[in-house]
Amino acid sequence: MNIFQNTQLHADTALLWEITKSNFKLQNESSALGIVWYLLGPLLLFGIMLFVFSHRLGAGVENYPLYLLIGIVTWNFFSTGAGRCMTTVTGNAGIIKSIPIRIEILVIAAVIHALITHSIEIVIVLALLLWAGILPILIPLYFLVLCISFVFTLGVGFALAGIYVIFRDVQQIWSVVTRAWWFATPIFYIPTTTGLGKTLSLFNPMYYSIHLSREILIYNRVPPLSLFLNYIGMALGTLFVGYYIFRKIRPSFVALI
């Protein structure tokens, strides 16, 4: 039994690798700038937002350009990863209808694809930190935040991938939700410490993700354990609920795609 499980795990890992690799290649196919877009997109957004917000919103923030950049790239990882997951089942209809594979692998590969893009962005962030004279000595803690973010994104991704099969309007709804969520998250502004703003932040997983990343990378501060625990709880809860939804809808996939 163990031998079978190991063989299955080996085959699943190989499949995960090949799908991630092919997703990466397919995205760059027929693109003149290819991989450069992975950096150019967020950097252009960063430049525009820095130009628009730095005087008004960034005045009292230490290292505002880095504060803003970390907010953007952290948000990008989540929104790109979850967005890609949404169409994984319908986009691989030919495979799912013909070959018995673990469909979960397709969803995981979509989040890993976003993680690779995010890693490239983080290299740029690290270079800018060093350029600004900041040595991010707590970087191992950042990898912990990244792991939690991966789990959270995967949870949302599973839910979206499943729901999209039975309810295509979720794509439009999701674009509105993410837009509102983006504004509700302190990406380009300082989070308020009182009133509705504080309550929103407490229940916003993206607040934890971005806040923890900034504290660790820019300010070299070890965040309180409670922040980590809250974020871990939210991420695991999201994964549990998201995967439950995915499993519930999965038997209908072949008939509906």
Added chain:
Amino acid sequence: MSNPPVITVANISKAFWVHARTDATLLSRMADFFPSGAKRLHSRKIEAVHDVSLTVEKGKVLGVIGKNAAGKSTLLRLIAGILIPDEGEVSVDGKIVSLISLSVGLRPTLSICDNIYLACSLFGMPRSQIKSVYSEILDFAGITDATMYPYQLSTGMNQRLSFSIAVHTTPEILLLDEVFSAGDIGFQAKAQERMESMIKGETTVVMVSHSLERIRAMSDEVLWLDAGSVRMFGKTDDVVNAYMSYMQERPVGSIR
């Protein structure tokens, strides 16, 4: 002496709701909450496979015949585990490779080399094993340049490549759905030869085909499906002859 069964199908049934609209929108989903809406949107429930039972012994070839929409492909998907039966059980002992569509797994804008690695991984092969059969796959398909892309190949060559990948993944159980039309006559002969050698090597095959000559030549037993149910299951010649007589009596173009 008979071999142990590697495929056991016990009283399986599978039904599908046939939606008038496949693109579920907010309006259609809301309408589903109302009985009249559901009636309008769900045209009917189709029993694709109904109470089918069969066993296939190790190293044997089961031919599946029947008219269009008889439930043949659904049966293959149920055996492969792609679909889950509403009722009954499917038990399979061995590594399955299903070749239900000849273009499956091939991404038009990914190189042939990358496609081979991706498709073999989909069939459960680890990378080291793919490397060892990589050249054989290309040779068998008759492709000389692996840097090309599937969209640069003809349909026939794409089908040859898919078939070649599937037969090189060392399956213990091979499920084939009308795949012998791949390529030209020369390739079809080569494919048949390969299949025969796999069967001698104890690969179990379930084969759906409309070619009764091929079914007669390769199958040990034949299952005749009609409107999702077993019409006849037994010796190849008996079932094929009965099917041919039935078809000759039917008016041309009739479905049911």
